[in-house]
Amino acid sequence: MDDVPVFASSARIQARLHAVSATVFPENNVPRSPPPSPSKDDKRRDGVPADVPNALAGKNMFKFTLIPTKNAGADMSAVPRYVPGFVHRRDIEQRTIDLANEAMKPTPPPSPSAEARPGAELPEPEYLRKLKPGDVELVFLGTGSAVPAKYRNVSGFSMQFGGEGYRGNIMLDTGEGSLAQMIRRFGASAVDEKLREMRMVWISHIHADHHVGLPRILTARAEIFRRDGVEPPIIPVVGPRALRRFLDYYEDLERLHCDFIDLSETTQDKWSSETMSPQVARLRTALMGSDLDEIVAVPVHHCAHAYGAKLVGKRGWTMVYSGDTRPCPSLVAAARDATLLVHEATFENGMEEEAVKKRHSTTKEAVQTGIDAGAYRTILTHFSQRYPKIPIFDGTYTERTAVAFDLMSVDFAGLSSLPKLLPAVRSLFESDDEIAREAQIDGDDDE
Template sequence: MWQAIGLSQSTADSNPSILLTFDSGKYLFNCGEGTTRLLIQNRRGFRKVKGIFATRVNTDAVGGIPGTLMSLADSGTERIELCGPKGLLHFIASARFYTLRESLSVTVTEATADHADEPIFKDDNVSVYAVTISTPVEGSSPGSDRPENRIVPPSLPIIDPPVPAATRKRSRSHSPLSRNNSPSRRSPSPARKFSAQGSSKPSPVETAPSDFEAVFTPSRFQGEQAIAWRKLIVSRMFPGSKPPSAVQYDADAPSLDNPEQVFKPDVSTKDPIPDPFGLQKYVVMPNVMKGLPAHPRAHSATCYIVAAAPVRGKFDPVRAKSFGLKSGPLFGKLSRGESVTAPNGKVITPDMCMDRPEPSSVLFIIDCPSVEYIDSLTSSTQFEAWKNRPGYVLHAIYHLLGEGVLEDPRYGNWMKTFGSEVHHIVDYKKWGGNPITYPSPALAQLRLSKLDSSIFPMLKFTPDSKLGFRQSLKQLADLPIFSSMTANQIVSMRPRDAPRVDPIEAETIFRDALTAPEASYLDPPTLHAYEEAKQAVRESETGTTVTESPGKDVVIVTLGTASAAPTKYRNVSSTLVRIPGYGSLLLDGGEGTWGQLARHFGEDQSIEHNVWDVLRDLKCIYISHAHGDHHMGISRILSRRRQLKPPVDQPLYLIGNYSIQQYLREYCQLEDLGLRNPNDVVFISPEPICMLPRRADGRTRALSSQQGLDAVRKVMGLETMHTIEVEHRIRCHGLYIKHESGWSLAYSGDTLPCDALVEGARGATILIHEATMADGQEQLAYRKAHSTFSQAIDVGKRMGAETILLTHFSGRYPKMPEYKTMGSEPTKHRLALAFDNAQFRVGDMWKMEKYFTAIERSYGDVDDETTVV
């Protein structure tokens, strides 16, 4: 038995993803942002995933792979294969600064012409064939001749400058590729040769001359050398073996003579609490900070043909006995496919005692991004060959279609060539609606909107995904019958059956709640708690003199409030600060941030302050540090900004450290993020002085911190803006801004309780501080270099902050943090807790303390979080 499940469709916060499930394995086709959260929401789990297949290398198709790989490793997966178009290997290698799991082995295979006839992937369940389609101008596509896409021919060696000391200082990472510790702790091992993963011969990197490291510049590699270097990077990101514990690395150590460096454990401390800065990893590649070899931007897509393994016919004991055989070991051999000899000496082959083999089901997954790809697709002979292939039955075709494809007669005519017995499932955002992707948090938001619709506004969506198709049937009359792709749509492949939708319980409850009275989804105690909270707010407002305090109209939207990994109710870190009349500042942007923005503000351009308006109004993005949960959604935001029409007429300032800038530059070679033009992205280092561009070749402008911050201050009306180095496992910066109108804001990033933050942001109007752990977990918080609730509040008190907003909660508290342990002493400081998609007007944040009990009651009225692995 096996089936194809639609995990998601094209919506504001998701892209089409298909999961094939067998008893012994799962296979995921496309892994956009939010896939990990989808698997949790839909209770599909991570275990048994053997392969991930991408149809394109862009944020829509692969944006969720880094997060999914880490979740797979954490769930116990030991090996995974990634397949996709050219550029997939480069994409994975570009994530080396933040995607690392030593227990997982990852193999990357890029599709070639050979994979149309020979499987790109094969195991006991399936054979997967890859068919590459392209535009007529592939190879001379727009942007392919840009400097960042150009492969520089080898000439005189260029020595990349070292990372400045200011950037390396106290770089404390749990990454096996980059970390800092005391020089006295290192103990270099002898140099060891190694080759790219899966290679049976020495790599070109290995066979370089002895003085190679002195001028080692991997960005100059081409051809096999470039591929070998990328594979080597990936093999060190995912070595697939548990390392020895407590290994130290000194990033300042001169190690260019060794391609990999292993350091001995530090045993000098007797502290029973592990030092969060004495990191416990093992393998280091000293040249990992250097840029990857250039990769040309491709305009191609990979489609897949999935054929289930042949199913032998059922063994017929009656037929076997007719040849004089007796039940027992001989029957077992025949059923296993082995020949036996009858008593009369005749050789009995398995087929003589078996029913006819069952035809295997075949599935196509077609990605046609635009009408320019149609000719390449329809002229391919590989799909034609599987129409009536002996022993196989083409049962279903998934069509992932870009703008204009479905209306094009060429595509419709091609669909009809497969006959009336084939089931067509179409994902077409233009007519597919915009249903809710994550019903559990949407239901929670609906419930809380009945408490305060200003702080908890309803998410933007279109209830019926089939509405657009029904309205457009006249335009599609000449097409074969097809189904609109939806989440939790199941196509049974063995036994073969028509598509059906199997909605999860939360989806049904949410849909019913939209038209039901409040009492049907809010129990009496919750309604009573709501009314008490509202009454408390009304009483506080009665007779209160309204004062025009600075910053009262500033709006803070907490888009993502989880730490480390998404949960059912919380996405990873991201906070939007909207300053009326000046624009917006985004504080961190983990995976799925664009989807959170789109759900909160809506994609409909006819409504005021839609997500495109917000994106156009975005002036600055601040990335506190290089852990993936704080920035893996930035590339998608930059990609969407690049699509704005007309283009934005002023730059977007992005404050982030070297590794953030480096991976975005490398990824921009695959997808246009807008890193070149004057009104595109301008990088600013959070360090006192930023690294300057290495060569005057037209790459992204980089400003000194002071010069860049001056530009941001001018644009956003700020009197002061500076970064504050805080205490985390890797180099991390908090942020302090003071507006010219008098209000100020401090952001902690991830940190232990930090005196530097207190001193650098004294008197802040609002402090946004991480509160990963609950009170009573101080040792765990210290080990992970985070803060407890009360520690965060204490920082705010010592700072003199007027309001303290706590966020970045551990997955241990999936709904409501244990707020009753906080703030037991009377305080003049207002306290608020962050929830996904809440929006706080600074002047109204005092209301949250009145709402705590009601919010807790609301979350207590729904089923507990269930973790599915």
């Protein structure tokens, strides 16, 4: 209910990343002015009607002691205190700022000799140069695997479309807490509008860290329409067949106002068929007015009924999202010459045996998929929670690769400069004494 973040460490990281790039790591949803600092003896009655005696307004982390009686009463000592972003940025080293400024300089066209080197820079596509800020934006709501952790929530993405003649948004995977992440990123009132404009939700596979947040998003969407006095319109939910049973069980408790479509009904042959299937027809209708022309399911190597997604934009761009997977030819083929490949990189290099066992990819394998596909840009995500900051890299890094963080915004109009931010981000974390002191989290539960 309050503007002050409860997850103080995560908010601190976001504030510091803002120094690297205000566009990629915005601070849109912050208090306009410092709230009063609470204390144990604070008797303010914020939000309590004047005619209600002897009452206090609850706050995040507020405590009320009953026993022992000598300590009885309100205790607001644990209520988070407002810390302006600039306070978190005071001790950032000048070297990090210099690297961030260097990243903002225009990139010269790649030389012919550089093009022959694996992973070298590629020419910026013509259609990408025509895009304006706000035309196509991908927001990372969660970039960790298995379970939410201190710095990374589990998988979730919001993709928004704008510009002349285009509107709407979609969601790709909705791990637990995805709605809360949207509120942290955009603010509650803006999220209401985004839920009204949502065209579809797409879920890659049945593992909980990719879909548990779905019912809350759908019920919040329905609440908004009902509050406006409107019957909530049905929204397509595309997912693995086991998801239908999950949604049906939830419908016994609360209406979700969704139309389930099996992922297997949205593969490339279904989209290309001369006879349009009812499922594809419903998706095409839902996507009208957005910049998304197709969203094609790509079989990948993870669990049963696991798929990646190929998104085809009307303005020429393509994006491929891997979901969870081992490296596989189907994904390389789908990402051929793609504008953006978003690929999971759960394990660091050297953990290939673990990656094979759990059907995930290492950093090197994810980067190599982008190289093999000739993708213009590759963004790595879905990191094991044993890596609370930036994942471990070696020589497999290329100038076409970037690393995702929670609440990071990727505007396709600025996609060309994204990989150049990595040295500044790396420097930021290397000089962060608070993170350096923390023990790494055991990642045995990666899914």
